Amino acid sequence: MTRGHTNDARTAGEPAGPTTATPTGTAASLAAALAPAPAPADKATAAKATAVGSTAVTPKGSTAAGAPLGTVRRVLRATAIAATFPYLALKSAWVAGSHIGIPEGSVLRGSSLFWPVVNTMTLLMDAALVVLVLALTRPWGRRIPSWLLLVPGFVASGLLTPIVTGFPAQLLMRAFGVGGDTAGQAPREPFLDGWVFNVVYAGFSVQAFALAGLFVPYAKERWGHLWRRPTGLSAGLRTVAVAAAAGALAFAGAEAYWTLGGTAGLTDALVAARDADAVMVGIVQALCTLMGAAGALLLAFGRGAAGRIPLAAAWVGGAAAASWGLWVSLAALAPGGDPAKKITWALHLAYAGQMITGLLVAVVLTGFLTGFLAARRPA
Numbered sequence: 520m521t522r523g524h525t526n527d528a529r530t531a532g533e534p535a536g537p538t539t540a541t542p543t544g545t546a547a548s549l550a551a552a553l554a555p556a557p558a559p560a561d562k563a564t565a566a567k568a569t570a571v572g573s574t575a576v577t578p579k580g581s582t583a584a585g586a587p588l589g590t591v592r593r594v595l596r597a598t599a600i601a602a603t604f605p606y607l608a609l610k611s612a613w614v615a616g617s618h619i620g621i622p623e624g625s626v627l628r629g630s631s632l633f634w635p636v637v638n639t640m641t642l643l644m645d646a647a648l649v650v651l652v653l654a655l656t657r658p659w660g661r662r663i664p665s666w667l668l669l670v671p672g673f674v675a676s677g678l679l680t681p682i683v684t685g686f687p688a689q690l691l692m693r694a695f696g697v698g699g700d701t702a703g704q705a706p707r708e709p710f711l712d713g714w715v716f717n718v719v720y721a722g723f724s725v726q727a728f729a730l731a732g733l734f735v736p737y738a739k740e741r742w743g744h745l746w747r748r749p750t751g752l753s754a755g756l757r758t759v760a761v762a763a764a765a766g767a768l769a770f771a772g773a774e775a776y777w778t779l780g781g782t783a784g785l786t787d788a789l790v791a792a793r794d795a796d797a798v799m800v801g802i803v804q805a806l807c808t809l810m811g812a813a814g815a816l817l818l819a820f821g822r823g824a825a826g827r828i829p830l831a832a833a834w835v836g837g838a839a840a841a842s843w844g845l846w847v848s849l850a851a852l853a854p855g856g857d858p859a860k861k862i863t864w865a866l867h868l869a870y871a872g873q874m875i876t877g878l879l880v881a882v883v884l885t886g887f888l889t890g891f892l893a894a895r896r897p898a
Contacts, residue, residue: 588656591732592656592732592733592736593656595729595732595733596652596653596655596656596729596733598725598729599648599649599652599725599726599729599730599733600649600652602722602723602725602726602729603645603646603648603649603722603726604722605718605719605722606645606719606722606723607642607645607646609715609718609719610638610639610641610642610645611642613627613634613635613638614635614638614639614642620711620712620714620715621711621712622709622710622711622712623709624709625709625710625711626710626853626854626855627710627711629854629855631854631855633852633853633854634853637853647671648671648675648726648730651668651671651672651675651730652729652730652733654668655668655733655734655737656733656737661741665741665742672730672734672738673834673838673881674838674842675730676730676731676734676834676835676838676839677835677837677838677839677840677841677842677843677877678839678842678843678846679723679724679726679727679730680727680807680835680838680839681800681803681804681807681839681843682720682723682724682727683723683724683727683728684803684807685799685800685803686720686721686723686724687724688799688803689795689796689799692795692796692799697795742888745888745890746825746826746827746830747825747826748826748887748890749821749823749824749825749826750817750818750819750820750821750822750823750824750825750826750829750887751819751820751821751822751823752818752819752820752883752886752887753886756819756882756883756886756887757819757820759815759819759879759882759883759886760812760815760816760818760819760820760879760880760883761816762879763811763812763815763816763837763876763879763880763883764812764813764815764816766808766812766872766873766875766876766879767808767809767811767812767813767840767876768809768812769872770804770805770808770840770869770872770873770876771805771806771808771809773865773869773872774801774802774804774805774869775805777793777801778798778801778802783865784863784864784865784866785863785865785866786859786860786861786863787859788857788859788860789859789860789863792860804839804840804843804873807835807836807839807840807843808836808839808840808873808876808877809836810832810835810836811832811833811835811836811837811838811839811840811876811877811880812836812837812876812880813829813832813836814828814829814830814831814832814833814834814836814837814880815829815833815837815879815880815883815884817829817832817833818830818833818883818884818887819883826887830884830887833880833883833884833887834884836877836880837876837877837879837880837881837883837884838877838881839877840873840874840876840877840880841874841876841877841878841880841881842877843870843873843874844870844871844872844873844874844875844876844877845874847862847870848867848870848871848874851866851867851870
């Protein structure tokens, strides 16, 4: 997705796929808590086979629960992997020095090392998504610690959700003659050929649906016992949830202000470059952030209600806020381009707030999944 009031560097090496970094302490506690509930004595062997970090091997071609991998999941696996090929091919070509899809005069043709580094990084990120897909569908994936699947899954969810929702909306608007028309707007700097965005974002959309179709049933089989936990967390995590809600409201308020025509914090060039596509991106980002904060509040303040829906809202919305807030902040470091269209201090604050909000939601999520900081309830 493109955005009028941000630097075009945002889409330079458009992110795809997960990363795998998490603090050691959090990872250890999460891994311990995500182990399935103890099994009866006569099923000790089965319990050992399903424990987190176990080296037990499930039958070849089977799911996490030991059942055969169905046709649907096989198709989803093949679809997800195939959908990465266009992006991987483009990135490989750019890393090798090709200018396919990059018009003359684009900053991407510059001599800076920034773009080769970004292209290599995003190439590896999408390749990591292939590894994640295989881990969700092959027996060896059961031997991977839980956190090493959940963290990449969280990041992948965050990067792909705004694309899979915003890109189709942009196409729909253009089909009805809204957006995509540059008449009367400030001319854009050459960046990427239009077909590149269509190919890349179509591939990302397919990846998102296929990955969701694989991750959700896998999570239900391996960690479904956590979904049945009642909501309601400690006072400390309730404070974190409230802080996340405040951050989400601030970010959504800023996006609403700019969407309705506000110009404070923007340069004249950024204002002139705003179009329907940029407005749609802002709406999607704001809604994702609000959804994540709402899920965190329900997890923290729920009075024993089922945690499935709040967990999903916090996961998807919090991941989108954290991942895209960080990505846009990093993209702002890109060299070159029109100085008048660089991200301003106000936008830096907005995206930093979005990222922090997502991280706060992640803290609440971790507290709920581990159960270590759950509120004490009467027996």
